[in-house]
Amino acid sequence: MAARTAPFSRFEFMIAWRYLRARRAEGGVSTMTWISLIGIALGVAALIATLAVRAGFRDEFVSTIVGSNPQITVYSAPTEVVEGSGVYSRLIRDFEARTERIKKIPGVVSAAPAIRGQAMVSFGDRSNVADVYGLALSDLKNIPNIAHSDEAQGNIDDLGQGIALGVGMARDLGVTVGDTVKLISPSGAKTPFGTSPRVNAYKVVYIFSAGRYDIDQTRLYMPFKEAQSYFNREGGADEIDVDVADPDNVADWEPAISDASGKGTLIWTWKDASGSFLRALTIEDNVMFVILAILVLIASMNITSGLIMLVKNKGRDIGILRTMGLSQGSIMRVFFLCGAFTGVIGTVAGLALGVLFALNIDSIMGFVNWINGGPAWDPSIRGIYQLPAKLQPWDVLKAVGLALSLSFVVTIFPARRAARMDPVEALRYE
Structure with a gap:
């Protein structure tokens, strides 16, 4: 009977990390891992950068309204x-x-x-x-x-x-x-x-x-x-x-x-004047978040493909580990950690890229203007003179939380498949 071990024991982390560092002969697994990691990193970076730019645009737009116009205007009927x-x-x-x-x-x-x-x-x-x-x-x-x-x-x-x-x-x-x-x-x-x-x-x-x-x-x-x-x-x-x-x-x-x-007093506020535009911005923010969340989900699905290939290549190892006494739970946690490592590393890399983009938005827009041969940001259309970015903790937490949640969820299916593998079948032709 398989011995019970503490969940997420040290040896489970060790095995999962060794599996991620695939040998050259298993290059397909390694390639899928890199594709998953890069995809998640780019998705998280795009999500953080977009949320920062949207927050900066809204903040700049509102500040120029309330900083240049009366917040409440009192008229007479x-x-x-x-x-x-x-x-x-x-x-x-x-x-x-x-x-x-x-x-x-x-x-x-x-x-x-x-x-x-x-x-x-x-x-x-x-x-x-x-x-x-x-x-x-x-x-x-x-x-x-x-x-x-x-x-x-x-x-x-x-x-x-x-x-x-x-x-x-x-x-x-x-x-x-x-x-x-x-x-x-x-x-x-x-x-x-x-x-x-x-x-x-x-x-x-x-x-x-x-x-x-x-x-x-x-x-x-x-x-x-x-x-x-x-x-x-x-x-x-x-x-x-x-x-x-x-x-x-x-x-x-x-x-x-x-x-x-x-x-006979009539009151008109700055929200009455610009409320429809701000509501349109909110709707656009929500739509952009959903679209970019789908991109992160697509990148996360690559983890599933990589793990299915990894489970198939490690069938012999799974059989040996089961005969040595590892429980189904331990096997499941090992392969769950393989996918989680990819998700966490990709999310951290995406977080760093997104934050760097938001903090250097002026330099990036300067480069875009140089490539474009002129100003790419037209203030006559957008109202304000530059593209601002504002990092907000809640936006960063949303992006990171979404990426980690999706990465963890998509690993459950291949991890359960590995845990349910019959050790006898796995070793029959070995």
């Missing part, structure tokens, strides 16, 4: 300017009182009245359409990506003497700090003969990069009071821009802000 006139306006007349009430809400970092409008910017024979934001200088300094831009030119403190432009717009117009541009609005001065376009000249005192292509191409800031005058908003504000302590849970502040703003 249309109200009749004069009772019975039939003329309605969304202008917030009591913006100062509303702003002060909102600032007192716990968790509100900042609240600022703003003017919003569109105008055409002209310099020489070039022109562009701008989204104009009227903000006080102290409020503009609270926008991180604008006030602390890495590619800033000029001095933001000079906003009272001119305007601020996005770097993309400045490049298209060919302007630099100190140049004077014309701002043209169709809704200008009201005269007995109708509304005439308003054309004002402003000095460019600050050029910024918000980290987003669309913002840099269209955004223009001017002083709040100047914007009130330019867009005929005297005595009012178009909106109140609010930032909170936790942008991810921005909905938690909506009830309090609505109460503080009073009746």
